[in-house]
Amino acid sequence: MLKAGHLEVGYGAAPALWGVSIELHRGELLSVVGPNGAGKSTLINALAGLLRARSGTIELDGRDITRLAPHRFCAEGIAIVPEGRRLFATMSVLENLEIGCLLPRARARRGASLEYAIDLFPVLKDKLKAPAAALSGGQQQMVAIARALMACPRVLLLDEPSLGLSPLVVHDLFAAIRRISGEGMTILLVEQNVVTTMQIAQRVCVLEQGRIVAEGTPQALMSRPEIRRAYLGGELGPTPGAA
């Protein structure tokens, strides 16, 4: 559904992605993992239109969207949940959600989208009028995800949703993500929390220093010892319970 071919993206003089090709199939949850500085955020930002690719292509359902202006990506059906939430702190929760559905197609389904968001994250029901800055980190992450869903996207991009959140909150959040995926949404998930990611992703890509070095199902990747060691760490395996 979403295909990136030979993407090269950089900041100033330094390139961050070297000829990255990745394919996201309709309805799947693809996870991109890799060390810090590998280019995961660069990749997701390029796919969302926040960063311009230097060369390469991005295609959505066969349509070339590489050269589109940043604000047109949303209309194409791509919505992002950015790293660090990046809510509009001075606006209320409801207003944040409304920014999600500014475009006509999403605006028409505003009521239904709002209901779905509250169903997904019931705690937000009483917080609609509250300023976004007053919510806790976990709740803000919920608003960020809901905001993206309000845009009725075809592809949902999640950039490190568990960053800075405690394990309990992360557990609930990933349950919600799993549910969204189960209902048919196409999701690209970039994460540091490799253990949990492996549990919900259908396919995993490993990005290292701007290049894809491995790709496959979680089981297939877990069985490769060097991948396991590099990304799950030395003698310390996944800690029980701390998902």
Add this chain to the structure above:
Amino acid sequence: MRRRSGADDTSRSVRRSIVAGILLAGAALACVPLLRLPAFYESILYLVLHWVLLATSWNILSGYAGYFSFGHGAFFGTGVYTTAVLAGKFDWPFLWTLPVAAALAALLGVALGAVVFRVRSVRGELFALLTLAVTFVLATIVLNTPIDGGPGIYLSAVPVPHLAPTQPGTFYLLALAGAVAALLIAYGVQQSRLGVGLFAIHDDEDAAEVMGVPTYRYKLVALAISCALAGLAGGVHALFISYVTTGEVFSITVPLTVVLMSVLGGTRHWAGPAVGAAAITLLLYAFTKGDLALAGKATTGAVLIAAILFMPQGIVPRLLQRRAAAQRAVAAAAPVEPGTPDALPADAAAVAATAALPSAGPGAAAARSGVDLLLRTAALTKSFSGVQALAGVDVEIRRGEILGLIGPNGSGKSTFINVVSGHFGATSGRIEFEGRAIEQLAAHRIAHAGIARTYQIPRPFAHLSVRDNVAAAAMFGGAALSSSKARAEADHWLAFAGLTAKAQALPDELNLHQRKFLELARALASRPRLVLLDEVLCGLNPAEIDSAVALIRRIRDAGTTVVFVEHVMRAVMALSDRLVVLNHGQLLAEGPAAQVMQRPDVVAAYLGSVEPC
């Protein structure tokens, strides 16, 4: 592109030659009156130097520290009216009024600063506005009281001292003396510890304060110097124009023009304002003849526009850009990428070097007092507009331990670090560090006492190189080293953190991981006895976490007690000697890591369900 500021690599001989250069230029220019130029030209030259003096003086606080003041007119005006009143109304000899003018202006500045700098929220545009408002208030007071009273003050009867063959020549020489003094002072400040502190304040005042820069004092000093020079300029100018009114003196022209000139020339450089002043004054007055005055004004506007659009850093930095760019290209092309495990200092040499460090702590003092406790809080409370972030926390931190501080989101962990480091003041309760109460101390004093911290979102000084960031900490933190020793210290900690190759780079050229390690190096450079790490591992992958864990152990082994806030449970379990669990601003549990994590209430509050999701 950011220009690196100030005290980088300036050797003694370079300093001496610049000072000599300024003095020589001054001496050469002092001969100009002997040329007996027409009064018109001498007046223009006077005005150029007058504005050089004013703009340079403004820049010392506003350019270096970033506190853009629109109130320079108030201090200038104070000088003008001091001389006008003393010489015009009380018949003082003109030259004697000048030191008084400077002193009164400085006094006004310090009085203002003493109040305003205490108010944390008044910075940036608000400070600019407040200083502008002060000018208007002062003008109104002067106008309506016997100081002026309305008609203005005439100084035509005041005798001009005979320092030069002509009257304009005398003013020229006085302005020259002032300008040379201002340039020497501006250069001196930039090269000094005060200068480094001011540049740090410019980039991130709160981080600077917590690192150990006495921000309040430094700002006051810079303001006092700036105002004294402005007052001096005013005093001289009073006699030059010989008829003084509040409308003219306190108009918006002075504050706006000095900002213009400084920004045009470059606010981060001591010579920037002088260049801008000379350029604009000459431009304006080149057009004074005939009807071209309007064209002059329009041209000045056009020049300003062009400068802002094409040379936003200012003329002087732009001229120096080539050298700076070359240096940075070397650094940016550095092959080492600290993102890969290899780049982290796992090598034996670094370990050995660290182990050989003299113990950072006053081991002797501790032994004397027999106290094992490094820091103790008692009923520590912090509220933010009704919300209690910390609700009576009693925590003990033992010397030489690694203490993990954990808890759910919003439990108060970051607030705890902020309060202990002095970033925020405590609402109530006590904090004792090595037996001494520190809860009332200013943050920079807490830093001097030996506490350092990192920020979860790195806050490096954006315009200082990586090396200077760390050197600043060595200069102002607990170690309080001289600037040359500080640089050597910085190099050591950069090696420890694996950032040597990036020493000359600017912080925004580093990726997140490198910036976190810069934070770490900066915290350690002040040789703290206690270091508070706020989610240093956030964003690292498992292999990097392992390396960081090893690094933190080495820090402790070298004699620094570590308190770290973390969510990455793996690292918490691996590192911590003891754990403190906070929940809703209160202490929930405390003890050896394995024990604490078994407790059901901790598991429930923090970990939630043990089932895989």
Add this chain to the structure above:
Amino acid sequence: MTLPSATLLAQSALSGLFVGSLYGLIGLGLGLSWGLLRTINLAHFGFTFAAAYLCYQLVTSTGVDPLLTLLAIVPLFFALGCGLHWVVQRFEVSPLNSLLLTFGVTAIIEAAIQAVWSADFRRLESHYAQAKFRWGALYVPLPELITLITSLALSLAIWWLLRHTRFGKAMRAAAEDAPIAAAFGVNQRALALLLAGSCAALAAVAGVCLSLSFTLAPAQIYAWIGVVFAAVMMGGLGSALGPLVAGVVIGVSEALTMAITAPSWAPIVSFTLLIALLLLRP
């Protein structure tokens, strides 16, 4: 210091209200530009006065009703505002530098005004100037009333626009975090140009109102800067109603001070108020 009569005080307060509403009207565009576009636009004052002079010229040359000149003046300044902001966007000028850039523009405007109309005082003569209403014991001059109503109407309209329309929300979001707003479809560049043009148009309206009541001179441009900045900052950057309220507070306090003491004491009240606000506000 004898206290003047109640009528005189009330009349002073009223005239303070009027001049304050003009502060607010001038400040409206300035504050929006500063708060939502991160541009400190000193050229706003240049635009205001240029519009005032243009209105004066059109009325003097063609005898047309001053308010009708808005039809020509507003679109012109909308375009100028767009153009100026296009330059700011293109060169990515920082907020502080925008202050200096627009100062340069103002200097050019001032020189141009002086070149065309000389430094002499100019007064717009129109039938508005003579018209007055009586409200009880008080006189309400028509030009000032027009200014007040215009200021109030525009402020309320903009407030409603920002709060309740998609455009307003998009503008606020873009002001806070432009890239993320773009990720949700907000074309920040286009919206910014639209807003900048609107701010300049507001300046033009303020200029026409100004020409109705005040004598014009090129140097006057700078006389308003301090007071209007004070109103904008007191009212809050990016606020629609703030500058008006603050402007009125300043205007009334100035006028009352003038009535009770002497005109030359007028500035002290508003500025001391501002200083106190800045220092004591939490």
